[in-house]
Structures are given as C-alpha cells and as structure tokens.
Amino acid sequence: MSGLRLRGVTKSFGSVKVIKGVDLDVADKEFVVFVGPSGCGKSTLLRMIAGLESVTAGELHIGDKLMNDVDPSRRGIAMVFQSYALYPHMTVRENMGFALRFAGVAKPEIQRQVQEAARILELEPLLDRLPRALSGGQRQRVAIGRAIVRHPEVFLFDEPLSNLDAELRVHMRIELARLHKELKTTIIYVTHDQVEAMTLADKIVVLRDGIIEQVGTPLQLYDDPDNLFVAGFIGSPKMNFLKGVIVEGGVRLPGHGDVVVPAREVAAAGTPVTVGLRPEHFAQGGPAMIGVRVELVEHLGGETYAYARHGQSELMTLATNNARDLAAGDTYEARFDPAELLVFGADGKRLR
Ligand SMILES: Nc1ncnc2c1ncn2[C@@H]1O[C@H](COP(=O)(O)OP(=O)(O)OP(=O)(O)O)[C@@H](O)[C@H]1O
Numbered sequence: 119m120s121g122l123r124l125r126g127v128t129k130s131f132g133s134v135k136v137i138k139g140v141d142l143d144v145a146d147k148e149f150v151v152f153v154g155p156s157g158c159g160k161s162t163l164l165r166m167i168a169g170l171e172s173v174t175a176g177e178l179h180i181g182d183k184l185m186n187d188v189d190p191s192r193r194g195i196a197m198v199f200q201s202y203a204l205y206p207h208m209t210v211r212e213n214m215g216f217a218l219r220f221a222g223v224a225k226p227e228i229q230r231q232v233q234e235a236a237r238i239l240e241l242e243p244l245l246d247r248l249p250r251a252l253s254g255g256q257r258q259r260v261a262i263g264r265a266i267v268r269h270p271e272v273f274l275f276d277e278p279l280s281n282l283d284a285e286l287r288v289h290m291r292i293e294l295a296r297l298h299k300e301l302k303t304t305i306i307y308v309t310h311d312q313v314e315a316m317t318l319a320d321k322i323v324v325l326r327d328g329i330i331e332q333v334g335t336p337l338q339l340y341d342d343p344d345n346l347f348v349a350g351f352i353g354s355p356k357m358n359f360l361k362g363v364i365v366e367g368g369v370r371l372p373g374h375g376d377v378v379v380p381a382r383e384v385a386a387a388g389t390p391v392t393v394g395l396r397p398e399h400f401a402q403g404g405p406a407m408i409g410v411r412v413e414l415v416e417h418l419g420g421e422t423y424a425y426a427r428h429g430q431s432e433l434m435t436l437a438t439n440n441a442r443d444l445a446a447g448d449t450y451e452a453r454f455d456p457a458e459l460l461v462f463g464a465d466g467k468r469l470r
C-alpha cells in the first residue's frame with residue numbers, strides 16, 4: 119500500500135510551463151480528487167504520476183520510492199482513462215484478463231482474478247458478452263475491472279464518468295465510493311465536476327493554471343475557502359460575490375442599499391473588499407437584510423431559487439426555503455446571518 123509525495127513538481131512542454139510547482143501529500147488509502155477548470159493541468163499531473171509524462175523538475179515519490187525516472191509499468195499504478203477503449207472483439211472476460219495474459223500469468227490465476235473483479239463490479243452475468251452488447255456504465259465497469267485485476271497500489275482515474283448520462287454518472291459515483299471501501303487502495307481521481315469531487319473525495323485538490331489553490335476536505339473547502347477562486351469553484355449554485363468596503367464594525371455594501379453588515383474588522387476602514395454569501399445562507403434568514411427585486415425564479419420542487427438584485431447591483435442567487443409563490447417582479451427581503459459572511463481582499467485572498 120502506498121501514499122504519494124510530490125515536492126516542487128513542475129512540467130514544461132517546450133518553453134510553456136504547465137505545472138508550476140506542486141507540493142502535495144496523498145496518504146495511503148486516501149481518495150484524492152483533482153478539480154479545476156479545463157486546461158489547468160489535472161490530466162498532466164495525473165499522467166506525470168503514472169509515468170506517461172516526464173517530470174521536468176521536482177520529486178515524485180510513490181510509497182518511499184523516488185519515481186521520477188521509473189518506468190510506468192513498475193510504479194504499482196493502474197490508470198483508467200476517459201476514453202476507455204475496450205477491445206471490441208474480446209469478451210468482457212478476455213478484456214479484463216488481457217493485461218495478466220500479456221504479463222504471462224497462469225490461466226487459472228487469471229480466471230481467479232477476473233472472477234474476483236467481476237464480483238466486485240457486479241459484472242459476473244456479463245463475462246461472456248462483447249463490449250458492443252453492454253451499456254455505457256457496464257463498459258465503464260469493465261474498464262475499471264481491467265485495472266483492478268492488476269492489483270495496483272494506486273488507482274488513477276481521469277474523468278472516467280464524463281461519457282455517461284446524468285443518471286449513470288450518479289450510479290457509477292456510488293459504485294466508485296463502494297469500490298474504494300472494498301479495495302482499500304489509494305485513489306487519485308480527476309474531474310471538473312465539483313459535485314463528483316465533493317461526494318467522492320477524502321481530500322480535494324483545487325488546481326488553477328498549474329498551481330494548487332487549496333487542499334482540504336470537501337467541507338473545509340466549502341465552508342472555509344482561502345480565496346475567491348476556490349469559493350467560486352466549489353458549491354452549486356455558486357457563491358454570491360458582492361462589492362463592499364470595510365467600515366467601523368462591519369462591511370458596507372454600497373451597491374446593495376448601502377446596508378452595513380456587522381463583521382469583524384478584518385482590514386482597515388476604507389479597504390475595498392468582496393463579500394461572499396452562499397445562496398443557501400439566504401434560506402435560513404437572519405437579522406441582516408438586502409431588499410431586492412426578483413428577476414427570475416427556478417422551481418426545483420424541493421427548493422426554489424430566486425435570481426434577484428438590488429437596483430443595478432450584481433445579480434444574486436438566493437435559496438428561498440422553497441418560497442413556491444415567488445414570481446419574477448416581486449420584491450423580496452433577502453435575509454441572512456452576518457456570521458455567514460466571508461470577506462476577500464482586492465487580491466482575492468480571504469481576509470480572516
Ligand atoms: N503534449 C503537450 N504539449 C503541449 N502542451 C500540452 C500538452 N499536453 C497538455 N498541454 C497543455 O497543458 C495544459 C494543461 O493540460 P491538461 O490536459 O493537463 O488540462 P486538464 O486540466 O486536464 O484540462 P481538461 O479539464 O480540459 O481535461 C493545457 O494548456 C494544454 O494545452
């Protein structure tokens with residue numbers, strides 16, 4: 119079993135630096151998710167761990183072994199890609215056993231490994247089918263099965279669910295969480311779906327433009343983001359960001375009826391800031407209030423979201439505690455507890 123340690127890891131393609139110095143520890147058996155916008159370097163970092171891309175500078179340890187120059191086949195990892203290309207002329211059984219056969223493992227042992235992987239993935243009734251006779255989710259499970267039979271110490275997944283429809287994604291997500299419990303291996307999982315990240319991860323790594331913005335448990339990132347980027351990236355619907363200015367005893371919101379929201383003085387009076395409030399903070403109500411006009415209402419059944427603003431200010435997303443009668447054009451008292459307010463400086467860093 120293995121954890122990972124990355125120190126000062128960078129990657130350049132020619133003169134373009136894509137990974138700009140990553141320090142990261144992954145504990146043994148931990149489920150770590152890399153998230154971040156398209157092009158931020160998630161796949162590159164994963165491929166460097168797999169050995170499919172070289173490390174330009176820095177150190178990559180898997181377990182206690184320096185892996186920078188170790189061949190991918192000797193790293194004890196198995197990777198599942200987004201495009202999981204099964205061999206179309208081979209049955210599920212043959213697809214799953216292929217790597218073992220290639221490695222010269224004896225037939226009865228291959229049979230045993232494939233059977234065990236099929237049991238874990240609930241593929242036993244499908245072992246003799248060809249891939250074309252499987253659903254997308256079943257094919258995805260076969261691709262995972264191919265990785266499982268190799269008994270890797272570390273599983274790497276690069277957006278494995280992005281080809282699936284919404285319902286299958288949720289189903290596979292639950293299966294992956296179960297799989298992690300059963301296999302008890304270290305997993306590094308790349309996605310740009312923050313719901314997937316929140317639900318699967320022991321630890322989320324938020325990447326942007328080749329650097330780590332923040333590392334933490336899903337709820338640490340949600341409740342206690344270090345900066346505007348993480349605050350805006352984690353959570354759906356997104357956190358509201360309102361322009362404010364620090365005053366004595368609080369934050370004044372000039373665009374939002376000039377209300378003064380009591381807050382700890384995290385910067386000198388007069389400092390321009392951005393305050394963050396999550397949509398659901400408005401569902402709970404509270405002593406602070408911004409008067410808004412509703413522009414659009416979304417009825418999700420269990421919750422009703424209002425898109426609303428004060429005058430010409432920024433549009434806010436408000437959870438309303440399922441105010442089903444709310445309609446566009448209504449005026450509304452957007453109430454919240456000032457204790458929920460997060461304050462960010464002009465450079466985007468959280469002021470605590
Ligand atoms: N072989 C390569 N040569 C040059 N640039 C590359 C190469 N591979 C990736 N890049 C660049 O590195 C950056 C990071 O790419 P990467 O594939 O890691 O992003 P990603 O976070 O996985 O994005 P996505 O969510 O779209 O998959 C991108 O700007 C990409 O264009």
Ligand SMILES: [Mg+2]
Nearest residue numbers: 160161162276
């Ligand atoms: Mg990618």
